Amino acid sequence: MRYKVWNMRRRCPKASGGKDALGEPNAITWWLIKEAVRMSENRAIVYPYIPNSVPRVKQEMLKGVGARSEEDFYEDVPEALRLKKPLNLPESLLSECALKRHVEGILSRNRTCQECLSFLGAGCYQHHVPAVCDEINQRSEFLTAYAGEPYDDHGRFQALFEYASMMGELLNMDVVNVPTYDGLQAAATSVRMAARITGRQEALIVKTIHPAVLSKIRDYCAPNLQIRLLDYDAKTGQIDLSALQAAISSKTAAVYFENPSHLGSLEAQGDEIAEIIHDHGGICVVGVDPISLGVMAPPVDYGADIVCGDIQSLGMHMQFGGGHAGFIATRDEEKYVMEYPSRLFGIAPTSVEGEYGFGDVAYERTSFAEREEGKEFVGTASALWGITAGVYLALMGPQGMQELGEGVMQRAKYLMAKLSKIDGVKAPIFAAPHFKEFGVNFDGTGKAVAEINAALLNYKIFGGKSLTSEFPELGESALYCVTEVHTKADLDRLVDALTEVVS
């Protein structure tokens, strides 16, 4: 065996740079030795995902191109840059059976929202995912496609055009982008679009914003925008209009608020806010949870100019935060359309009467076309979730969206009423209408949210997200989320558990 290795090393190809591989073998040399030994013993590894790992085929191809070994192909990689030994990685699990056992073993340490009763929201939501959504997004033709042309990936273009069209109905707007990464990116880009459209360099952001969205906006807008925070009314959770009046000026590019806000309250002064913004020549940017729009007015109806948000609610599993995709919507005005960085798919006639074709609208805007002269940047984002959200909206239809919205609001209201009957518990925190999320304050119980949530876990309940560090002004408070998956029994179970925990 030892002799064999030595022998194989002797036959190793010369490394580039004229050095003898024997002097200082690099990683590929080691590999070649190992492979040669294996081949000589008829036990070469053939990888199921790599057809040309069959030694005979490899030799044939090498011979065909006139290379001594794969080492030749790296002639431009200087010896000094070569790894000298194989990567130090965990032992491979070559059989699918072993791999499955290994990964499932690790995953078994998770406890899911199917095993526990969850009231977590705060940007990621446990709505029911129709089976059809999963059926479509695991179709190989969609799942494994990428960036084909409209001629070979017609289905992708049509499905994403239809997604944008259905979102357009939900939002009452004529332009919706091919999804960006998530709601964070959608909000940050919306603000930058507003800055470009107005030529101004300041954005006012309401303090009830999701902290992650604010963090993203700060990072993403840092180069050319000043971010100022607007106070909210401590009683209602809604925008303090006098604070808005005091802060807004002819320098204001955009005012951004969320409806529902991150803290759950609905903003009922949208039309007044939009009017104030428009009076100062600014752009009204509203972040919205699209699943609320079966019952709630689309923001454009109260004056929004750019509407953005996340579509995870619309048919995506939570996936530990992996199911997000962002949308941006505007009116069909050139000055807005030309500021999108995203792909925009349009419909057009073909050379055959009655046939629909698709393509990129105003492609020259994008960084694909113009590099740094394009608008921001574009790349792979979250298209498959866009297709899935389209499937979701088609399944739900107008009546489904309305019933779902009504049902969610009723469940939330029921839970708020029940919780507020517990001694020391206040729900909701704000005197305002709510959709599916609301703040619960525990100051009167003398217990901390962390303590309460730890106790709830013993009941197999995930309590609401703690707000104590991000919104200290709210005291010991948590953000609870209710959706259509919760039954009356679930809600009562939480109430009973909390009653015991805080007593």
Next chain:
Amino acid sequence: MQSITEKRYTDGRPNLRRFHQAKWDEPIIFELSNPGERGILPPPIEDGIRDAVGDVASALPDMLRRKTPLDLPEMAQPQVVRHYMRLSQENLGLDLNIDIGQGTCTMKYSPKINEQLARTPQITELHPLQPEETVQGILEIMYKFEQILKEISGLDRFSLQLGAGSAAIYAAASIIRAYHAARGDTGQRDEIITTIFSHPSDAACAKTAGFNVITLYPDDDGYPDLNALKEAVSERTAGLMTANPEDTGIFNPRIAEFVDVVHKAGGLCFYDQANANGVLGITRARKAGFDLCHFNLHKTFSTPHGCGGPGAGALGVIEALSPFLPTPVVAYAGNRYYLDHNRPQSIGKVRAFYGVAGNVLRAYAWVMSLGAEGLMEVSKTAVLNNNYLLKKMLEIPGVSAPYAKGKWRIEQVRYSWEKLCKETGVHSEEIGLRAADFGVHYWTSHHPFIVPEPCTLEPTESFSKADLDEYVEILKHVAHEAYTDSDRVKTAPHNSTVHRTDQAPFDDPSQWAITWRAYLKKTERGKKG
């Protein structure tokens, strides 16, 4: 052994597949609506709840209540399924076609077992804010995958939060900005240098992050120009952002000198590793002295491309830059995994929660199925396939592989049909449209077309010799047609779902229609009602 294309015989015509893509003439989904049909029913509200709270939505303030009826399609479930099944058939995923025509994108097989694992409730039904003790499994996978990337790159710390490649590149630019700001260099270091054969996002993200962009062009041999770099650096240099190998498949042998020049000028160096598929285990970011690098998990690490995402990006940095990485990072305390949010110098959140967890899982499973030797096999096979294809491609009249004459390439090649175009008037895009008639993708290049009449092919390790032979046969046939029957090429596609689409509306604000409602407003059809 005869290859399949040699064996196939089709009435004396070229030995190619008699392909025809599915054509369902599928209406737009709104046209399928039939009022009253339902696709799915939400769970009804229970009496106990309704009795207690009544009709909540009607009590909304007027401004907040939807007043216009929602005009979504109304369809029964079988009709929805059939519509999307038909659309899916009108799409060519990697599982269907020899997907080597989408160069720079590292189209490779996404193992089905990884898909199955990523779709178990043990990950799909996890909320990202659950107590840490209930998500130890997924945190362990994230932590272990970070250790794998550290070894592959030689860098010290990774964030897996990035949505995809460009998001990682943007975050890298943001970290470069934060690093200089922390040193009091804000405003002075406002230039990022990149190369024209690096992805457009290297330039675009740098600009978006507030930098001026200097783009280096190659020398006559197609290698990044070291003298041009030396002239470009100054006290304004914030950093270098470059791919290697570049999108030409050419590896910059002087990359360590590039890094050195930029370091001496006080800048940081970011390694765009979108093209890592040919160099796994061969070389790594640390070797050339890079400070930051990124990987696309949907390219090199096999997660599915999903029609354009979700992908996943991983951003790695040296120790000195780790305080700036996005928040939170996954950490290990000896007996438990946790999310470290206490990072005062961090650039903050770059994506919702912790990234595309399912793709981290898929990528982890992919590496575990291969190990170090398997990763080396991936790279060696990808470069072997590429050089095999290169040799066969150059036998086709009219095509060339500009630059680095007589040299081997790494994992892809940007070819040029300049000669063919001059001799026949057929453009590269048209070759692609005709190639679609034989069931394959084909792509030109990012803009601008530095290589005239470009086409970029990247045959990853997923493709067999027979696959490569078939692809070359297709292009050989199309090239032959260009010389003998150029109209056939110029009027393609002939076997696709659709025919040539009128491009004019896409750049005309009065005609473009990005949604169905806009289309109805702008066309006669809508006006007729």
